[in-house]
Amino acid sequence: MSLGHTILGLLESHPSHGYDLKRAYDERFGQARALPYGQVYATLSRLLKNGLVEVDGTEPGEGPERKRYVITEAGITDVARWLTEPEDPSAQLQSTLYTKVVLALLTGRSADTLLDTQRTEHLRRMRELTRRKLDGDLVDQLLCDHALFHLEADLRWLDLTAARLDELARKVTA
Structure with a gap:
């Protein structure tokens, strides 16, 4: 599963902070293993760099300022394309x-x-x-x-x- 596309899909419903994205991911997909915070923020950084999300605002938090992320039109197009692509049904040929x-x-x-x-x-x-x-x-x-x-x-x-x-x-x- 593509973490970047999953985060884009979560952001498409509404803007969120990294903390909220992690919680939403863990609730829906983290039954076997919770998502580390570092992975969330590294993925958001890549998505931001690639123009698929942007910072919608910042708010003071317990520690550093909390950034609220929103999906861009390019991000919506990217996640829509990903959702329509079939997954490769062939498992590893040499396990x-x-x-x-x-x-x-x-x-x-x-x-x-x-x-x-x-x-x-x-x-x-x-x-x-x-x-x-x-x-x-x-x-x-x-x-x-x-x-x-x-x-x-x-x-x-x-x-x-x-x-x-x-x-x-x-x-x-x-």
């Missing part, structure tokens, strides 16, 4: 997990054990997400479903890879 399997085979380690360990971790995470989904609101349910579907696909890949380990071992060690 870290695939790399670990190949390296295990190349170094004489057990790729079966690696796959079993990963399967156990995926199942643990799926149970955790299922509990969260049951206790959560609609946003949590949708986010958990998204993660669960990805984990389910990973489990299918783990099973398929385990079934093809002998063939893969011949190929990578030849």
Whole structure:
């Protein structure tokens, strides 16, 4: 997800201070990890430099003056373009997990054990997400479903890879 475009989208509804943008981001998108303040202000600085936002005013604050940011017409155009572009549906073609399997085979380690360990971790995470989904609101349910579907696909890949380990071992060690 593009943080710059997300901030532009949040600003499109109304001008905001960096602190308010961070809070809005965390409420809507920060379920797994809150956004650091430094990242908010670094992103706002880039957006300002690129003419996508401008300072709409300043107010005294507890510390430094608080700047209120507003999206520009160029920013509105940019976020509108981003929202209409489809995301690349192809996941990483060479995942870290695939790399670990190949390296295990190349170094004489057990790729079966690696796959079993990963399967156990995926199942643990799926149970955790299922509990969260049951206790959560609609946003949590949708986010958990998204993660669960990805984990389910990973489990299918783990099973398929385990079934093809002998063939893969011949190929990578030849």
